[in-house]
Amino acid sequence: MKASHLKPDAYAAGCPTRQILDRIGDKWAVLILLLLRGEPMRFNQLRRAIEGISQKMLSQVLKSLERDGLLRRRAIATVPVTVEYSITPLGLTLAEAVDPLRDWAEQNLKEVLAAQRRYDAQRKALAA
Amino acid sequence: MKASHLKPDAYAAGCPTRQILDRIGDKWAVLILLLLRGEPMRFNQLRRAIEGISQKMLSQVLKSLERDGLLRRRAIATVPVTVEYSITPLGLTLAEAVDPLRDWAEQNLKEVLAAQRRYDAQRKALAA
DNA sequence: CCGTATCCGAGCCGATACTG
DNA sequence: CAGTATCGGCTCGGATACGG
Secondary structure: OOOOOOOOOOEOOOOHHHHHHHHHHOHHHHHHHHHHHHOOEEHHHHHHHEOOOOHHHHHHHHHHHHHOOOEEEEEEOOOOOEEEEEEOHHHHHHHHHHHHHHHHHHHHHHHHHHHHHHHHHHHHHHHO | OOOOOOOOOOEOOOOHHHHHHHHHHOHHHHHHHHHHHHOOEEHHHHHHHEOOOOHHHHHHHHHHHHHOOOEEEEEEOOOOOEEEEEEOHHHHHHHHHHHHHHHHHHHHHHHHHHHHHHHHHHHHHHHO
């Protein structure tokens, strides 16, 4: 039985939705998962793929995702060392749950931006 | 045609996914949308429903959601003033896109927590 | 009841330098 | 190639007080 359509009375501090949202809030995390769904990737490969992420953040987020069981880290003893990150089955299910969100983003970003312009114009008019 | 299952080569800084994720990353925003889907609510009603949010944050996030066209603010001239927040059709579609994520959270939080315990135990063992 | 204004401390995050 | 370590600015966000 799904609870999706029941109206919640409140969101307690420790509820699952809050906890997972905190992780999704980590914007990089989701992007990494979506990328890894395609194929395993190496550290600097991810770094290049995600425009704007710093070495430090990437390292940090990868560690956190591994800790959560959403991806797997595999070090290969070459010289120099190669490290491969791949998504886990659990991570895959999360990525799938994020898909509708990405679709929504692509379809509705324009409308959101338009709403912002309307709002700002309105505020500007009031200020004058 | 849905783009969900195509492998992205990169996530540029301004892509829709990144932009929307930045907003979702605002953890409170999603919770508010999900709450308002049930029924319009007033300021302090929301405040009570979302455990732990400060007055400042609630005010801030509500303004941002209104700006994005995801909810509507309606002030009623009573004494003292009553303000009613309700979700817009656009906001409703976003809330629906978030549903799978909430379902995922409820179903998989346990497994994530278990993975964390395994990871931490492993690290502890190595440190010893 | 519904906010805004101000202060201020914690922690995020980028930059840089260094290691296996 | 794949990270760790350290420093410092800067933003986020809580607490408090006040106004419409």
